[in-house]
Each structure stands twice: as C-alpha cells, then as structure tokens.
Amino acid sequence: xxxxxxxxxxxxxxxxxxxxxxxxxxxxxxxxxxxxxxxxxxxxxxxxxxxxxxxxxxxxxxxxxxxxxxxxxxxxxxxxxxxxxxxxxxxxxxxxxxxxxxxxxxxxxxx
Amino acid sequence: xxxxxxxxxxxxxxxxxxxxxxxxxxxxxxxxxxxxxxxxxxxxxxxxxxxxxxxxxxxxxxxxxxxxxxxxxxxxxxxxxxxxxxxxxxxxxxxxxxxxxxxxxxxxxxxxxxxx
Numbered sequence: 351x352x353x354x355x356x357x358x359x360x361x362x363x364x365x366x367x368x369x370x371x372x373x374x375x376x377x378x379x380x381x382x383x384x385x386x387x388x389x390x391x392x393x394x395x396x397x398x399x400x401x402x403x404x405x406x407x408x409x410x411x412x413x414x415x416x417x418x419x420x421x422x423x424x425x426x427x428x429x430x431x432x433x434x435x436x437x438x439x440x441x442x443x444x445x446x447x448x449x450x451x452x453x454x455x456x457x458x459x460x461x
Numbered sequence: 462x463x464x465x466x467x468x469x470x471x472x473x474x475x476x477x478x479x480x481x482x483x484x485x486x487x488x489x490x491x492x493x494x495x496x497x498x499x500x501x502x503x504x505x506x507x508x509x510x511x512x513x514x515x516x517x518x519x520x521x522x523x524x525x526x527x528x529x530x531x532x533x534x535x536x537x538x539x540x541x542x543x544x545x546x547x548x549x550x551x552x553x554x555x556x557x558x559x560x561x562x563x564x565x566x567x568x569x570x571x572x573x574x575x576x577x
Binding site: 375384386388391393394395396397399437447450451452453454 | 465467495505506507510532552553554556565566567568570571573575
C-alpha cells in the first residue's frame with residue numbers, strides 16, 4: 351500500500367468547512383483513497399473513498415488531484431461532533447481487505 | 462446497514478486471567494474479520510486476520526498462543542486474551558467487510574481492556 355502523509359493536527363471553526371489534506375505521491379493506478387475517522391474511544395467510522403473522480407456523500411466530499419498524488423477531504427459545515435482523528439488510507443480495493451492506519455490528522459472543531 | 466457489534470465495550474480483569482471479546486456482523490456475512498489493537502495516543506495496529514472456518518493469520522510480533530482467535534461462523538469472531546498481563550491493557554477493535562465488490566471495511570466500537 352502507498353504511504354500517506356497527513357498533518358498531525360488542524361483546527362476548524364464550527365460551521366465552517368474543514369479541509370483535510372493528504373499526500374500520497376507514490377499511489378499506483380489501481381489504488382483507492384479511503385477516509386475514515388475515529389472519535390475518541392470509538393472504532394473508526396468509514397467516511398468516503400474514491401479512485402480518481404471526486405466523490406460526495408452525505409458526510410463529506412473527496413477531491414482527488416488529477417495526478418492522484420494528493421487528495422482533500424472536505425467537511426462542508428463542521429460541527430463539534432466532527433472533532434476526531436481523520437485517517438487517509440491508500441490501498442488496492444479488496445486486496446487483503448485489511449487497512450493499514452497511519453498517524454492521521456487530529457481535527458479540533460472549535461465553537 | 463453493515464453494522465459490526467463488539468462486546469463487551471469495556472472489561473477489567475485481574476492479571477493471569479483470560480478475557481474473551483466478541484465481534485459480530487449484525488446484518489451481513491463476513492468470511493474475514495480483522496482484529497486491531499490501539500494503545501493510548503497511537504494509531505491502530507493490525508493484530509490478526511480472522512478467517513471463517515480456518516486458522517487466523519497473525520501479524521509479526523503478535524503471539525498466536527496468547528491471542529486466540531476463533532471464527533466459527535460467518536457472523537462471529539472471538540478474540541481471547543489468555544493469561545492477561547497489565548501490558549495487554551489496550552483498546553481492541555474488530556472490523557469486517559461485506560462480501561461484495563467495493564464495500565469498505567466497517568469497524569466495531571472497540572473493547573477497552575484493563576488488566577490490573
């Protein structure tokens with residue numbers, strides 16, 4: 351699996367958009383970008399994933415650059431409940447199924 | 462859909478005793494489940510891959526005789542921490558995937574184990 355790099359922490363004002371970056375410069379053509387988050391003392395929660403096209407669901411939007419070397423997870427209107435550690439994971443879909451977690455970004459949403 | 466339930470959510474046990482943690486896929490079948498461990502302020506580390514009807518596969522450094530995994534059905538995997546010691550105190554999390562195409566992994570809510 352390609353390695354990812356994320357900032358260790360970020361702050362965001364409540365109600366504003368939270369933009370969480372992820373670098374994955376060694377990503378290969380058949381690797382997907384997955385985003386999960388972990389709220390304190392809970393299991394990780396799946397957010398979204400994509401290959402090369404931008405994706406949107408009820409939780410967030412995923413913007414992947416044209417060269418696929420980086421991506422951004424966007425929470426359009428962050429709430430206090432979005433405070434969590436966000437993990438960007440790159441892997442071949444279905445390959446082994448397990449996920450390898452890096453350090454993630456600790457997002458603090460402030461009132 | 463795709464709910465993974467873990468039980469118990471927390472447990473305190475004495476050193477030397479064994480503890481069993483259950484992981485269930487509530488509304489789907491999972492031929493493979495994964496067990497992770499997370500120490501405070503650290504990321505999740507994969508411990509083992511649990512395969513229904515066969516032996517689990519353990520990651521390097523994880524003692525298979527200490528962390529017994531049983532995956533007897535398509536909806537249940539159990540992790541037993543045998544002869545627990547204080548250093549086994551951790552947050553244990555299981556995950557499973559719907560056996561369909563591009564479904565992502567779904568995680569249980571974890572079990573906080575404290576060994577005294």
